[in-house]
Amino acid sequence: MKNLVDSTAAVNLLMRLLAIEGVTGREKKIGREVQAALREAGVPGKQMRFDDANTRIPLPTETGNLIVDLHGTKAGPRLLFMTHLDTVPLCAGAVPVKRGNKIVPQAETALGGDNRTGCGVLVTLAATLIKHHLPHPPITMLFTVREESGLFGARHLDPKDLHGPVMGFNVDGRSAATITLGAVGADRWEVDIRGKASHAGVYPEKGISASMITALAMAEIYRGGWFGKVVKDGREGTSNIGSIGDPKGGSAGEATNVVTDRVLVRGESRSHDAGFVGEITAAYRAAFEQAGATIKDVEGKTGKVKFTARRDYHPFKLKEDTAVVRRAVEAVQAIGREPVCKTTNGGLDANWIVKHGIPTITFGAGQNEIHTVKEWVDLKEYASGCQLAVCLATM
Numbered sequence: 291m292k293n294l295v296d297s298t299a300a301v302n303l304l305m306r307l308l309a310i311e312g313v314t315g316r317e318k319k320i321g322r323e324v325q326a327a328l329r330e331a332g333v334p335g336k337q338m339r340f341d342d343a344n345t346r347i348p349l350p351t352e353t354g355n356l357i358v359d360l361h362g363t364k365a366g367p368r369l370l371f372m373t374h375l376d377t378v379p380l381c382a383g384a385v386p387v388k389r390g391n392k393i394v395p396q397a398e399t400a401l402g403g404d405n406r407t408g409c410g411v412l413v414t415l416a417a418t419l420i421k422h423h424l425p426h427p428p429i430t431m432l433f434t435v436r437e438e439s440g441l442f443g444a445r446h447l448d449p450k451d452l453h454g455p456v457m458g459f460n461v462d463g464r465s466a467a468t469i470t471l472g473a474v475g476a477d478r479w480e481v482d483i484r485g486k487a488s489h490a491g492v493y494p495e496k497g498i499s500a501s502m503i504t505a506l507a508m509a510e511i512y513r514g515g516w517f518g519k520v521v522k523d524g525r526e527g528t529s530n531i532g533s534i535g536d537p538k539g540g541s542a543g544e545a546t547n548v549v550t551d552r553v554l555v556r557g558e559s560r561s562h563d564a565g566f567v568g569e570i571t572a573a574y575r576a577a578f579e580q581a582g583a584t585i586k587d588v589e590g591k592t593g594k595v596k597f598t599a600r601r602d603y604h605p606f607k608l609k610e611d612t613a614v615v616r617r618a619v620e621a622v623q624a625i626g627r628e629p630v631c632k633t634t635n636g637g638l639d640a641n642w643i644v645k646h647g648i649p650t651i652t653f654g655a656g657q658n659e660i661h662t663v664k665e666w667v668d669l670k671e672y673a674s675g676c677q678l679a680v681c682l683a684t685m
Contacts (some may be wrong), residue, residue: 294424304410312376481555483554484552
């Protein structure tokens with residue numbers, strides 16, 4: 291396939307987008323910049339809009355998802371191309387610097403290639419289609435918010451706003467030749483443990499230690515094989531305890547001479563098996579509730595354990611003979627690469643788009659060492675991602 295992508299313009303666009311701050315939940319400015327870049331590429335303003343998903347997201351979110359319609363120039367089923375607008379907080383203040391075939395952060399920040407590379411690919415796709423008058427079916431472009439903090443934009447999207455695409459292509463990753471056709475599901479859970487404070491030196495027996503309830507539960511989880519990599523009866527998953535503190539993010543307990551009266555624990559469970567995700571979470575619930583019933587004060591009273599969980603995203607795995615996977619494989623081959631199909635243990639916006647009824651694969655565009663101060667973008671791989679998007683849209 292002839293490569294019609296203007297690589298210089300694509301890199302300049304990426305540098306422009308990387309310079310715009312837009313950490314998760316604060317995507318208004320980068321959303322407007324993507325809109326402006328699309329207008330410059332020739333997309334009419336009336337074909338772009340922000341939805342109201344942010345009004346349904348349970349965390350403060352400046353704006354909704356950006357949705358763009360490209361009218362088809364040939365008959366065919368509608369396609370979806372998507373990515374996310376937000377970056378992790380470590381990207382705040384990032385200044386991109388081009389060094390050879392890489393873009394790196396100027397200072398001790400992450401870069402934001404996750405996922406400004408995706409934004410660059412989608413804008414470049416629109417610019418290439420319009421500039422060269424390439425025949426393509428109707429296309430919906432989706433730029434989601436709050437992906438990094440829980441896939442919220444994709445989760446709270448109204449699928450009707452996409453106008454019925456039959457398949458989707460999500461840009462989020464390192465290699466353009468890697469086709470991610472499945473991902474884990476995950477629960478996020480929280481345990482609010484309320485004990486009873488007392489003087490730890492004078493009347494320790496009058497207290498109920500929320501810290502000890504937490505410790506007993508964690509020990510039981512570890513003994514039972516439910517922490518870290520979890521393998522039970524041929525099924526696999528993972529779990530983690532992410533934070534232990536108080537509801538305000540401070541220390542669980544503030545003095546050594548006071549029995550700790552409250553602890554808040556947050557964690558997650560993951561698996562490619564939806565049922566096993568729930569079993570891992572249930573094991574944590576049982577361990578904390580049992581520990582809560584074990585620790586008592588001198589009068590035999592126990593603390594209170596409130597365990598809450600939510601399904602953050604659902605697992606999925608598309609078959610390799612699915613139309614969207616076949617199209618992706620053919621497109622990767624058409625740009626001269628060898629396709630690799632895989633699943634991932636991370637969550638993707640594609641988890642929710644598949645749940646919304648649109649079979650969706652994910653491919654990369656040069657991200658490397660994301661979420662770290664060593665993050666960098668591989669410009670050759672970014673160019674391949676741009677080329678692949680054009681091929682997917684026009685084949």
